[in-house]
Amino acid sequence: MNREAWEQLRSWNRTPDTAALLTDIDGVLAPIVPTPDMSEVSGEVRELLRRLSGNYRVVAGISGRAAMDALRLVGVEEILYYGNHGFEVLRDGQVEIVSEAAPYKEKVEELERLAREELAPLGAFIEEKGITASIHYRNVSPEVGERCKEFVTREGERLGLRVTSGRGVVEARPPIRADKGTATRKVVEEYRPQKALFIGDDLTDLDAFRELERLSEEGVLSETLRIGVKSEEGPPEITSEADLVVEGTEGVEEVLRMLASRD
Numbered sequence: 001m002n003r004e005a006w007e008q009l010r011s012w013n014r015t016p017d018t019a020a021l022l023t024d025i026d027g028v029l030a031p032i033v034p035t036p037d038m039s040e041v042s043g044e045v046r047e048l049l050r051r052l053s054g055n056y057r058v059v060a061g062i063s064g065r066a067a068m069d070a071l072r073l074v075g076v077e078e079i080l081y082y083g084n085h086g087f088e089v090l091r092d093g094q095v096e097i098v099s100e101a102a103p104y105k106e107k108v109e110e111l112e113r114l115a116r117e118e119l120a121p122l123g124a125f126i127e128e129k130g131i132t133a134s135i136h137y138r139n140v141s142p143e144v145g146e147r148c149k150e151f152v153t154r155e156g157e158r159l160g161l162r163v164t165s166g167r168g169v170v171e172a173r174p175p176i177r178a179d180k181g182t183a184t185r186k187v188v189e190e191y192r193p194q195k196a197l198f199i200g201d202d203l204t205d206l207d208a209f210r211e212l213e214r215l216s217e218e219g220v221l222s223e224t225l226r227i228g229v230k231s232e233e234g235p236p237e238i239t240s241e242a243d244l245v246v247e248g249t250e251g252v253e254e255v256l257r258m259l260a261s262r263d
């Protein structure tokens with residue numbers, strides 16, 4: 001499996017203008033570190049991304065981080081960033097909210113305002129992420145945590161938002177599908193490459209893998225490559241659904257180097 005995929009990858013550098021390079025950021029371009037703000041992309045990877053952006057149809061980082069935060073971490077202005085679960089895109093220094101989500105921006109702000117009034121005084125932390133709002137209650141009593149969940153669920157529903165809960169956090173977002181799969185489709189529809197690859201290491205990246213498959217079945221893309229980055233914490237599907245499996249950020253660097261080579 002791997003040798004064939006490497007050969008395919010090697011052939012892409014002959015016609016870079018027909019190919020889109022899409023990649024997750026954390027765990028792929030930047031090694032996973034204990035806290036997200038200590039994360040860093042190496043100078044070598046930065047340089048490779050700059051070179052690739054000059055030759056390929058499009059290079060895009062697709063991340064769960066806010067798009068601005070993704071840019072700060074990667075430090076390369078020449079590429080496109082889809083952030084915040086695919087809800088926003090950063091291009092030429094401007095953050096745009098994807099059109100389907102834009103009408104919900106005011107509703108999300110309204111929810112944040114209510115949460116600041118009602119929940120922040122109880123110790124909850126309101127993270128304003130633009131088009132999504134996260135209310136964190138990890139550091140408060142279980143009763144206050146329950147109160148946060150109830151409040152955000154009730155008010156979120158009233159405002160027509162989708163509410164989801166995680167560990168110590170309840171989130172409200174527009175009720176439309178936005179993930180790394182929808183971001184992948186948007187990039188392909190806008191830039192119209194013939195080939196596209198996605199490099200990922202985690203569960204949310206599987207949406208992008210599956211979207212590439214659909215785009216290929218629909219005949220929109222003639223070639224696709226799903227590149228899985230193997231790690232101890234990563235889900236097994238990242239390697240089982242991949243066409244090519246690499247080890248850690250060093251493996252990713254090798255992929256980028258091959259794409260950039262002029263043999």
Ligand SMILES: [Mg+2]
Nearest residue numbers: 024026027202
């Ligand atoms: Mg990742």
